[in-house]
Amino acid sequence: MTYLAIDALNVEIGGFALRDFSLNANRGEYTIILGPTGAGKTILLETIAGLHPVRSGRITVEGEEITHLPPEDRRIGFVYQDYMLFPHLSVERNLGFGLDMRRIDRHSAITKVQEAARLLGIEHLLPRMPASLSGGEKQRVALARALVIEPRLLLLDEPLSALDPERRESLQQELSRAHDRLSTTTLHVTHDFEEAISLGDRIAVINSGRIEQVGTVDDIFRHPASQFVARFMGARNLFTGVIKHQEEGSVLSIDGIKIAVVTDRHGPAHVSIRPEDILISRGKLDSSARNSYSGRISKIVDRGPLIYVTVCVPLPFVVIITRRSLTQMALEVGMEVYIAFKASAVHVF
Numbered sequence: 001m002t003y004l005a006i007d008a009l010n011v012e013i014g015g016f017a018l019r020d021f022s023l024n025a026n027r028g029e030y031t032i033i034l035g036p037t038g039a040g041k042t043i044l045l046e047t048i049a050g051l052h053p054v055r056s057g058r059i060t061v062e063g064e065e066i067t068h069l070p071p072e073d074r075r076i077g078f079v080y081q082d083y084m085l086f087p088h089l090s091v092e093r094n095l096g097f098g099l100d101m102r103r104i105d106r107h108s109a110i111t112k113v114q115e116a117a118r119l120l121g122i123e124h125l126l127p128r129m130p131a132s133l134s135g136g137e138k139q140r141v142a143l144a145r146a147l148v149i150e151p152r153l154l155l156l157d158e159p160l161s162a163l164d165p166e167r168r169e170s171l172q173q174e175l176s177r178a179h180d181r182l183s184t185t186t187l188h189v190t191h192d193f194e195e196a197i198s199l200g201d202r203i204a205v206i207n208s209g210r211i212e213q214v215g216t217v218d219d220i221f222r223h224p225a226s227q228f229v230a231r232f233m234g235a236r237n238l239f240t241g242v243i244k245h246q247e248e249g250s251v252l253s254i255d256g257i258k259i260a261v262v263t264d265r266h267g268p269a270h271v272s273i274r275p276e277d278i279l280i281s282r283g284k285l286d287s288s289a290r291n292s293y294s295g296r297i298s299k300i301v302d303r304g305p306l307i308y309v310t311v312c313v314p315l316p317f318v319v320i321i322t323r324r325s326l327t328q329m330a331l332e333v334g335m336e337v338y339i340a341f342k343a344s345a346v347h348v349f
């Protein structure tokens with residue numbers, strides 16, 4: 001049975017709206033919510049938590065409708081990116097605040113606080129005040145405070161975005177460990193693809209208050225359902241053409257360029273090719289790939305450990321290579337090169 005069910009939700013906040021928004025999650029599932037700024041990710045979480053009124057639609061958890069329940073009766077944990085700790089309370093009292101609101105007896109509350117602190121490795125911080133904590137410590141406290149009430153649903157609004165890379169990776173591991181142990185059904189908003197891959201059982205991509213696609217990590221990255229999803233997930237090579245079936249197989253024609261594809265579709269179609277699936281060489285490639293072209297490098301973009309090379313054939317293809325490959329091949333703008341990719345690497349939609 002579906003654990004969390006959001007059915008045809010309509011919410012209006014200022015000039016923004018979630019319209020006919022539907023999303024399900026199974027018990028214990030870790031769902032990543034991806035989308036650009038202003039897509040409605042935070043409003044979605046806040047609506048589930050009961051912070052915004054619902055014009056129409058339903059939200060149910062464990063079969064219980066919570067659409068119009070007050071926030072304190074929903075048993076939902078919420079962690080914002082800016083922590084939102086009570087500055088006048090110690091870490092211990094921050095963790096126990098939700099338990100006090102639920103009138104949990106003192107002995108049980110102390111036990112639960114200690115267990116949550118132990119899970120996140122923050123026992124030594126219990127006497128401290130929030131002002132004395134680092135960003136990573138504050139986020140661990142905020143997460144422990146959300147988990148201590150034993151929520152039936154955990155909402156995380158970009159919980160790692162304010163942290164430096166080292167602390168982000170460490171807390172990401174803590175999130176994974178806590179989820180493995182507790183199996184709390186979780187909705188996690190992030191812009192970080194690494195977080196999505198490492199933590200998510202499924203990904204929901206939203207745009208302008210609507211669902212674009214929901215699926216596994218592989219579904220979203222390898223089989224985008226729309227041009228928006230393909231662009232957002234970094235496919236970069238997006239083309240529109242006409243598919244025809246020939247003796248040697250299906251071919252997409254774009255401005256005189258033919259791309260071999262694997263599909264039963266015919267007629268107008270979109271395709272995407274991930275840049276890491278394209279090979280590049282200064283000499284003609286000895287490859288079984290059906291798609292092979294010569295062209296010239298028009299752009300080289302340095303992204304630290306990875307380099308994005310645009311090759312015009314004349315259709316522009318973006319290829320990802322390592323810095324070492326760039327140095328070994330001594331690639332430069334204007335140089336003639338060869339690229340190749342398999343027909344199976346071309347996603348048709």
